[in-house]
Amino acid sequence: MNSVEIPAIPSVKRERQETGAEALVRALEANGVDVVFTIPGVHTLDLYAALERSQIRTVLPRHEQGAGYMADGYARASGRVGVAITVTGPGLTNIVTPIAEAFADSSRVLVISTCLDRPYLGHLDGRLHEMTDQLAVVRPIVKWAHRVMSAAEIRSAVAEAFRQLYDGRPRPVYLEVPLDVLRERTAMSDPLVIAVPPAKPDDHLLDRAAQLLADANRVFVLAGGGAVSERSSQLLSQLASAIGAVVSTTVTGKGAIPDDHPLAIGAFGYRWMPDNPVSELMRGSDVTIAIGTGLGARTTAEGTMPLPSPLIHIDIDPLEFHRRYPAAVALRADCAEALAGLLERIEAGFRPRSRWEPWEIESVRQQLLSVTDDSARRYQPWLIALRRALPRDAFTAHDMTMVCYEAVRAFPVYVPRTYAFPRGFGTLGSALPMAIGAKYARPDRPAVAICGDGGIQFTVQELGTLAQYRLPVIVVVFDDRSHTAVKRAMLQAGVRPRDVDLVNPDFVELAQSYKLNAIRVSDPAELERAASQAVVDTSPWLIHVMLGTEA
Structure with a gap:
């Protein structure tokens, strides 16, 4: 009986595919991202599903403003890119202030936000988080802003975002991804990384x-x-x-x-x-x-x-x-x-x-430090005590507050990338979340937030972030129950001070309610002892400095 040869059926090579969210996460990994600061929402569920299969850590702030400052602190402490992810609409508008600060101070921050599905962009139909033009909100405060319109585009868009961050002046960039693009499937390909050599002089x-x-x-x-x-x-x-x-x-x-x-x-x-x-x-x-x-x-x-x-x-x-x-x-x-x-x-x-x-x-130098105006007499002893308690490489995040203005000349810094101050935009409340971001960037260095009693209340909820991760950050709150700089300006302008005196919480009890270590000090020697103890501890601390009000 003759055998019958059955022709072979040609094999079909199946193209490997992935979602836009998966492509985004893989592109971030390829560009060296190890942590993102983000608050989850229904608009980022696809991203969170992709992050489940990633080595990238997520850190949960209590407000998107905190996420932006944390990404900025991470960038300042490391020189690498700090990444914050927000949901559509209010998530983005909440992060605008810290991104404007990062822009003013030339910091490498990448903000990624979702937006509505492509068919709904630009329409006001009563959909959740809709805006007339979300991209336009952020354009004035970033170096580069882009909305991807297909999952296939994500690979090149992320590469371009990182190129912008490292090429020329380092300023924040923004990438926007419609919800349906996160779900859309595309051919899987190797992530793209664009090497940017340092600019050489002529x-x-x-x-x-x-x-x-x-x-x-x-x-x-x-x-x-x-x-x-x-x-x-x-x-x-x-x-x-x-x-x-x-x-x-x-x-x-x-x-x-x-x-x-x-x-x-x-x-x-x-x-x-x-x-x-x-x-x-x-x-x-x-x-x-x-x-x-x-x-x-x-x-x-x-x-x-x-x-x-x-x-x-x-x-x-x-x-x-x-x-x-x-x-x-x-x-x-x-x-x-x-x-x-x-x-x-x-x-x-x-x-x-x-x-x-x-x-x-x-x-x-001695002439510079011997200035004997009211601020120097009031704040220098505290700054000297705090500096003595900290190692040379401690990272200190300074808020817009009287003691930190004096610290510019009276608080020495010895190591690069260990000092942050919101110089350009002049925001209040940056110190605590910046110190958190810095600690994630450089866990080997102590991280200290130096705050005023008014400024810390812009982001005081980030004590919850310290509590959740037991992150050993030291928070020093200088409390004079006033927006003192504004009060002084009012008096100098002949304006009767109003809306500048504060009713504050008990900062020690507030920190303790989060199960943080907390202590109140009333003289520089006590501050030095408390800060020295906090430096060697492996848990978060809040040190409440009672200054008393100005006359």
């Missing part, structure tokens, strides 16, 4: 800058937030030592050089005044290196700060050049790359004729 401009240094007698350096990174800080210290330059910092530049470096004067203060002792060092120099600072209106008191000329201006954002001070050399570059290039030329012999001596700088 060699001939470096040569010109080096010649200016060689022609100079002594050099003054002003370092801003763009110079705050591990590599930039190391190179800046080397440059200062190599040429005997004196280094001052802006508010956001604290940490760009250790404040106990023999050539560092520290931050000149919260705002520039004509009688600032640092002006003596400016007058004694004949060239300025401004690095990582836009020399903004508040930093320079509308351009009245007497920076020595010529100016070598180094910044990643070319829009900052020549705005208030003409630059003899404008170097658009990553600060570390520019410093490395200058050091090569200095080592080749391009050095100024003279140096600042440490004793000269120490004399001015």
